[in-house]
Amino acid sequence: MAKTTLKSLAQALNMSVSTVSKALNDSYEISEVTKRTVQEFAKKHNYQPNVHAKFLKTGKTNTIGVVLPKMTGSFEAQIIAGMQKAATAHHYRTIIMNTMENEELEKLALQSMLDKSVDGILFCPIHEESNIDLAKQILKTTPVVIFDRTHYPIETHKVGVLNAEGMYNACKHLIDIDRRKIAIFCGAHQGITTKRLSGYIEAHHDFQIPVTPEYIVHCNVKSLVDLQDDLEKHVKSLLQLPEPPNAIVGVADTITTHLLGILAKLDIKVPETLAVIGFANTDLVLSLNPSLSTIRQPTTEIGEISVHKLVEIMQKKNRSQIEWEDIKLPTSIQLRRSTIG
Amino acid sequence: MAKTTLKSLAQALNMSVSTVSKALNDSYEISEVTKRTVQEFAKKHNYQPNVHAKFLKTGKTNTIGVVLPKMTGSFEAQIIAGMQKAATAHHYRTIIMNTMENEELEKLALQSMLDKSVDGILFCPIHEESNIDLAKQILKTTPVVIFDRTHYPIETHKVGVLNAEGMYNACKHLIDIDRRKIAIFCGAHQGITTKRLSGYIEAHHDFQIPVTPEYIVHCNVKSLVDLQDDLEKHVKSLLQLPEPPNAIVGVADTITTHLLGILAKLDIKVPETLAVIGFANTDLVLSLNPSLSTIRQPTTEIGEISVHKLVEIMQKKNRSQIEWEDIKLPTSIQLRRSTIG
DNA sequence: TTGTAAGCGTTATCAA
DNA sequence: TTGATAACGCTTACAA
Numbered sequence: 163m164a165k166t167t168l169k170s171l172a173q174a175l176n177m178s179v180s181t182v183s184k185a186l187n188d189s190y191e192i193s194e195v196t197k198r199t200v201q202e203f204a205k206k207h208n209y210q211p212n213v214h215a216k217f218l219k220t221g222k223t224n225t226i227g228v229v230l231p232k233m234t235g236s237f238e239a240q241i242i243a244g245m246q247k248a249a250t251a252h253h254y255r256t257i258i259m260n261t262m263e264n265e266e267l268e269k270l271a272l273q274s275m276l277d278k279s280v281d282g283i284l285f286c287p288i289h290e291e292s293n294i295d296l297a298k299q300i301l302k303t304t305p306v307v308i309f310d311r312t313h314y315p316i317e318t319h320k321v322g323v324l325n326a327e328g329m330y331n332a333c334k335h336l337i338d339i340d341r342r343k344i345a346i347f348c349g350a351h352q353g354i355t356t357k358r359l360s361g362y363i364e365a366h367h368d369f370q371i372p373v374t375p376e377y378i379v380h381c382n383v384k385s386l387v388d389l390q391d392d393l394e395k396h397v398k399s400l401l402q403l404p405e406p407p408n409a410i411v412g413v414a415d416t417i418t419t420h421l422l423g424i425l426a427k428l429d430i431k432v433p434e435t436l437a438v439i440g441f442a443n444t445d446l447v448l449s450l451n452p453s454l455s456t457i458r459q460p461t462t463e464i465g466e467i468s469v470h471k472l473v474e475i476m477q478k479k480n481r482s483q484i485e486w487e488d489i490k491l492p493t494s495i496q497l498r499r500s501t502i503g
Numbered sequence: 504m505a506k507t508t509l510k511s512l513a514q515a516l517n518m519s520v521s522t523v524s525k526a527l528n529d530s531y532e533i534s535e536v537t538k539r540t541v542q543e544f545a546k547k548h549n550y551q552p553n554v555h556a557k558f559l560k561t562g563k564t565n566t567i568g569v570v571l572p573k574m575t576g577s578f579e580a581q582i583i584a585g586m587q588k589a590a591t592a593h594h595y596r597t598i599i600m601n602t603m604e605n606e607e608l609e610k611l612a613l614q615s616m617l618d619k620s621v622d623g624i625l626f627c628p629i630h631e632e633s634n635i636d637l638a639k640q641i642l643k644t645t646p647v648v649i650f651d652r653t654h655y656p657i658e659t660h661k662v663g664v665l666n667a668e669g670m671y672n673a674c675k676h677l678i679d680i681d682r683r684k685i686a687i688f689c690g691a692h693q694g695i696t697t698k699r700l701s702g703y704i705e706a707h708h709d710f711q712i713p714v715t716p717e718y719i720v721h722c723n724v725k726s727l728v729d730l731q732d733d734l735e736k737h738v739k740s741l742l743q744l745p746e747p748p749n750a751i752v753g754v755a756d757t758i759t760t761h762l763l764g765i766l767a768k769l770d771i772k773v774p775e776t777l778a779v780i781g782f783a784n785t786d787l788v789l790s791l792n793p794s795l796s797t798i799r800q801p802t803t804e805i806g807e808i809s810v811h812k813l814v815e816i817m818q819k820k821n822r823s824q825i826e827w828e829d830i831k832l833p834t835s836i837q838l839r840r841s842t843i844g
Numbered sequence: 845t846t847g848t849a850a851g852c853g854t855t856a857t858c859a860a
Numbered sequence: 861t862t863g864a865t866a867a868c869g870c871t872t873a874c875a876a
Binding site for chain 3: 177179180181184191192196215217218219220221
C-alpha cells in the first residue's frame, strides 16, 4: 500500500506528473476527458495532496492557527465553534493550541507557528505583555488577529466586547432593583478587568453612589483551588464589614460561577442576602444554585468576526495600508433568580 | 526582512548549506567551532527550520492530531490538558480538531490528517460506525489510539473507563441510601451507553430489584435545546407513573448537569423527591443546585495514557506485532447533596 | 492539449 | 571536517 502521489498516479495512468497535477486542479489547459479520467482515478485511489510539498511551492497551508490560554468552559467552546464555522466557509482548516495560561507554552505555540505552518493566527494572549516581542516579530510575516483579551499592544485587528458597558449594565440592573451596595470580584488579565472595573465605577458615578474601596476585591485565579479559597475568604470578610454589600458582580465566567458554590457552601442566601450577576457564558445557568443572571458575550460572533478579519488581511496584497480596527461587540444581559429572587 | 533559511544562513556565513544543516543538527561530522558559529548566528537571525521541507525529507511532523466530537465542558478540557502535558513531555506538539458531532466534519478532519500532516492520531469517534472505512484506511499508514468512546471496531490501542462498573457503583450507592426506584437517562453513543446501562441492570440483578422498562429513557442530545425539552418531557412522564422513581442516574455529563436545571425549573426537590447522580466531570459541582454527586472519570489520565500508547506505536518498528490493549480505567464516585440530602 | 524541467527548504549520501 | 548533489511531492513557466 504505497502512498498515492502525483507521481504514482501519473505512472499508473501513463501520463506526466504535470498533466495529472493540472487535471486535478481543474486547469483550463486540460481536456475534459483527461480531467475526468484523472479525477476519478485519483478519487478511487484516495489521493490526498501532500500539504507540505504544496506549501513549499505555494507558501500557503490553508490553515488558521488558534492560540488561546484555556479551554475550560462554554465561553471558549463557543468562540471556537464560531471560528471553525467561519473558517470552514472560507476553506480554511483550524488548528487549536492551548497555552494553559502559561507563558512558556504560549511561546512554544507561537514559535511553532512562526515556521509558517499556518497562514494566519487568531491569538488570545495570556496578558498584556506576554510574548509581546515574539508576537511583534510574527506580525511582520504572518497576519494576526487578537480576540477577547484585546488589550495587547500590537497593531492589528482586534475583536472583543464592550467590557465597560457590560459591567455598567449589570450594575445598573442591581441599582434598579435597589441593590446599591455592590461588591465587584475581579481576576487577572488586567486589560479586561480594568475596563470592566471602569464600567462599575462609571455606574456608581452616574447614580451618585460612592465607591467603597473595600468592595473591590481581587481574586487569585491561578488555579481552581486557589480561586475557591480566595472567594471564600473575600466573601467572609465582606460580610463582616460594618456595611456589608448586598450584591456581587463577577468579572469573569469562572469567578461568577464558582462564587455560587462558595455562597452555597457558606449557606448564604442568593439573592436574599447577596444578589449575584456577572460575566458568564456557561451553558449551565439554569442548573446553578440559584439560576444565574449573566452578562453574555456574543461568543460565536467573536469567533466568526475574528476569522473574517483574519481572512481579510490574508487576502490583502498591500498589508501596510490596512487601517486596523478595534472591534467591540455589545454584550447582553439576562436576568434570572440570582438577582430577581 | 527575507525569511531565514539554511541557504540564507549559508550565504551569510560563507559556508555550504549542508554544513549549516549539520551544524544545526549537532552532527558529529562538524567541528565545535563551526557549530558554535553557526548556531549563534542562526539564533541571532531567529532561524526556524521549515517543518514542511523537513517533513518532505523525514516523513515526520512531530505532531499529534487530536480528533474529538466536542469541546463543551470540563471533561474534554481535562482530557486535552492531559494529552498536551504528555505530548510535550515526548516532544510532540498537538493540534486539535473538533468534529462537532458531525460526520462530515469528522471526515474532513480525518482526511486532512491522512495527508500525513500528523505522525499519529488520538481519535474519539462520533459513534461506532462513523467514518469507519476511512479510519481503517488511515490505520494502515498512521498510528491511531481511540479514547473515550472505545467501542469502535478497529484494531488498535484503546483508552477508556470501566463504564459498567461506574454505573454499577452509582446504583449501589442509591440502593444503599434506600433509593431503589432508579430511572436512568441515556444519550446517544451507543457503545458507552450500552455499557453503562448494563452496569445499571447488573446492579438491579445483584440487589434483586426488578428492572422497570419505563425507567429507562433515552434523550435527544442533538442540541442543547432538544436535550432540555426532552429532559423535561421525560421527567414529567416519569413522575406521573403509578410508581414514580425516587432517583435518577445520568449517563453523561450534559444529561446529568442539565437535568438539574430542569428539575429546578419544575420545582422538584432534589434529593427529597428525586436523588440525582451521574457521570460528570464538570468543575462546577459545588455551584449546582444542589451540589451534585458524581461518577468521575480520570480524565487527565485518559489523556496522558492515550499519548503514551500512541507514542509507543509510533516508536515501534514492527507495528504488525503489537498486541492491542483495551485499557479500562476505574472511575471514582463522589457524594454530595444531590444524593445525600 | 500534454510534457519537461526547475525549484520550494530540508536531509542524506557520497566525494573532496 | 566540509561541500556538492539528489531527492522528498508539488506547482508552474515554458516547450513540444
